[in-house]
Amino acid sequence: MTFLEINNIQKSFGDNVVVHDFDFAAQRGEFVSLLGPSGCGKTTVLRMVAGFERQTAGTVSLDGKDISQLPANQRNVGMVFQAYALFPNMTVAQNIAFGLKIAKRPADEIAVRVREMLDLIKLPALGDRYPFQLSGGQQQRVALARALAVRPKMLLLDEPLSALDAKIRVALRDEIRSVQRELGITTLFVTHDQEEALSISDRIVVMSAGRIEQIGTPFEIYNRPRTRFVASFVGVLNLLEGRITDPASGRIEVDGRELVVAGGFPKGQTGDAATLALRPEAITIGSGGEGANHLDGHVEEVGFQGSVVRIRVRCNDRMISLDSFNSRAAPPPERGTPVTLSFSHDVQVLEPA
Template sequence: MATLEIKEVAKRYGDRTVLHDINLTLASGEFLSLLGPSGCGKTTLLRIIAGFEHPDGGQVRVDGQDITALPANRRQMGMVFQAYSLFPNMTAEENVRFGLRVRKVDAAEQSRRVLELLELVGLANHAAKYPHQLSGGQQQRVALARALAIRPSLLLLDEPLSALDAKVRVQLREEIRRIQRETGITTVFVTHDQEEALSISDRVAVMYEGRMVQVGAPAAIYQEPTHPFVAQFIGISSRLPARVVDADQGVITVLDRALHTPRARGLQPDVALHLYLRPEGVQLQAVNGKDPQSAVLQGTVRESTFFGAVTRLRVELDGGQGVLADLSTHEALQLPIGIRVHVSWQPDAMRLLPAELPI
């Protein structure tokens, strides 16, 4: 259960900078996900933590000790890769035992530890099987047990679920979280899948073009994005052009309609913004001649997508912009395609962010 500090870590390949002065601190026993699209630098950062890559600047510290120059084989870290990377000529038991044998751990302790870990990952009855006799999910469990066998100070996982089918991914991510909680090991998990990151992490670090643009608890990342990329990348949002009219009074315009919101206070007036709306907070009401006070905009229902208990409606606003609304299926049935609707939203469903994507 080690702490991890990343201080001003930078990495360049030729004239291309892939990591820009990254700062991050993990508490002992914390589970943190590095989340972002392909090419954002998350795997490069993980490889620097592991010692497979050397930074061009900055430090990596574990429990306060600078390990930046320490080779990977002396860092006492467990690594699980996207590819299972098991030895094909070894059984599950032999794969898990391998690191202990290399470290010349006592044979009795090896056997005890291997059995303990195979039971932990639910594979005690598959110890004698070779990798080709195991499913993809089982192979990844063996890889996880092998990484944990040496009692690492940190567990590093590089998109370990991306090669699995959807159902197995959900099962295994829950298993990874359970095992992490039982062992208490400090963990860094790399993924491009926002659902994975939000569902199992203590905190999520969102990366964009080599920068860490927001770090926080999953609920905060989803509900209060502080960067336009986070608002677009995490979850589903509708985006509308907006402009501050009176920051003191909290007045903005959205498609030429005035709206009072405390979120506008303190913002620069006359600056182009985007208003982001979560679909679960959007409210629709059929136009019946009476304009409700809460209504901000009007539009026409153009699409309906059934998800079971929830149905998502796409509304084309007057002016051509689109808004998504997630309603109970019962409510949505009252608003067929083609009907005119008033559009409003709950205050906590909206976020105002700069129209220009800051770097």
């Protein structure tokens, strides 16, 4: 069931258009990430949903109600900011209770709700502490509890993990997802971290220059990028440019070697340029058996990354990255070793720019 509807919203600052015709709908209980580089407009979209920015055109509806013209304090959404924004002169409990006091809820109801929130964020014994007595991760949990305490219809998160170190960031993102699932609250999450978006989202909206590039599940975004931008921004990707030699049978020439693409090139003609996209884990060293594509080269670099070994192979003037699992029984090839790379005919073809 559609819960959040963003209909062709635009935002301009003077002559500068920062969001172009953003059109999207989220289902009740869905966790959606807005993913893109700095300056792509993702935070502006979030602020328009929250009511902190007024859209230049278009509408925003929540649970069937048009909230486009409502002020932020009447939209019933919870917001968590990158910089925590806790009140330094208030205790943890007082910070969590703030919105409830503004709403003039009874004192006994506030006390019960604060205890519930402290339990939810796994800080039941820290209600009397002040923000400066907490770690960054604990402060962000308190900010999350404060946003949820008023029982908002929707949760908005503006890069809430970017100020934390790597280990805390991973742990807290999992906790946020767990809390979101437990409460079943529709959530819009802004991030520039692709791993973050891929790991916790039901769907991802990839943005560039104020426009939507692609909407899809993490699986779709990673494995089936539709544009060159999505392909290059999300994960490591090898781009193979070539010329179509037989569109019907999916044949394309890359660096003097004929490759085959399953499904052919229904939109291409003989002689057209085309770009293939290959993830590092889709490539193996060796012949690959019957029905595989092949490229020849030599090992240029080997990077040990723990459980994964990243190998870079030079094929003519092209550098190709591939990943293999670390195995104590099979050390990776040494630099300069000639190798044959193989990969399936099921190759992603990128849409022309």
